């Protein structure tokens with residue numbers, strides 16, 4: 672069965688009735704790139720950069736980061752590599768960076784909030800990403816955005832990084848695309864406003880589900896309450912995708928839900944064609960897409976959007992998935 676799935680690596684991800692998906696990979700380390708490419712990933716939809724900061728004694732230099740980003744960009748060839756700026760904090764702590772003890776780390780000093788406070792760290796990372804953009808199809812993505820101001824401030828630091836590279840005579844892509852993660856409920860509520868400031872959206876369902884339902888994604892005791900198919904989540908997905916479509920910017924999904932084949936009807940109904948998932952999920956999801964009739968799936972999903980409980984949605988999607996397997 673594993674060998675059979677492997678044969679799908681070079682096959683397009685297309686439904687029985689001709690709707691194409693673009694399946695990209697999430698990466699949290701460099702070695703995952705090989706698995707991703709073996710499994711036919713069309714680029715890297717989410718390159719988590721936290722690993723560069725972990726298991727060491729000081730912050731990685733611009734040069735160190737640049738080498739890693741360039742390596743990945745070159746290996747991905749024409750395909751795009753979306754590099755997410757660091758998402759430290761929350762559950763990810765660093766020995767050499769004494770973050771304050773917090774009662775609610777997931778609501779605290781993390782990700783873009785640190786970047787906009789410790790701008791020298793942010794500018795160093797942005798400079799490294801920019802330099803890599805001269806060697807491949809590189810895009811920048813900011814995590815945990817919750818306001819228009821944060822994008823504008825981040826872009827201001829990006830401009831400073833560009834000006835600095837200009838002074839040093841170092842090449843980069845001046846038209847590099849800059850997108851944001853949609854993973855905070857506030858971002859969904861103002862998705863129409865954010866869409867005017869960002870080149871693309873990527874929906875991070877892991878954090879979005881956590882924040883919408885107020886269910887800590889790390890807490891075993893309430894894991895049974897963590898429902899990606901909760902009607903509140905589905906509505907947020909719809910709001911986000913509609914705002915992106917309205918503004919004419921691309922929208923993808925990069926949370927774990929993208930790798931859950933039961934969600935395929937939802938993406939078809941919403942018109943999401945770009946999914947990014949762990950490399951191990953790529954062939955399984957592609958196999959299901961190949962067995963799915965988009966017209967039927969859309970009808971199922973449309974019915975799901977009218978259901979009132981996560982259990983009802985899950986039962987309906989499970990039953991449909993069964994018929995497509």
Ligand code: PEP
Pocket residue numbers: 717719758854874875876877878879925926927
């Ligand atoms: C997410 O929140 O859905 C996401 C993709 O990012 P991470 O899992 O790294 O928080």
Ligand code: MG
Pocket residue numbers: 814854875877878
């Ligand atoms: Mg996240």
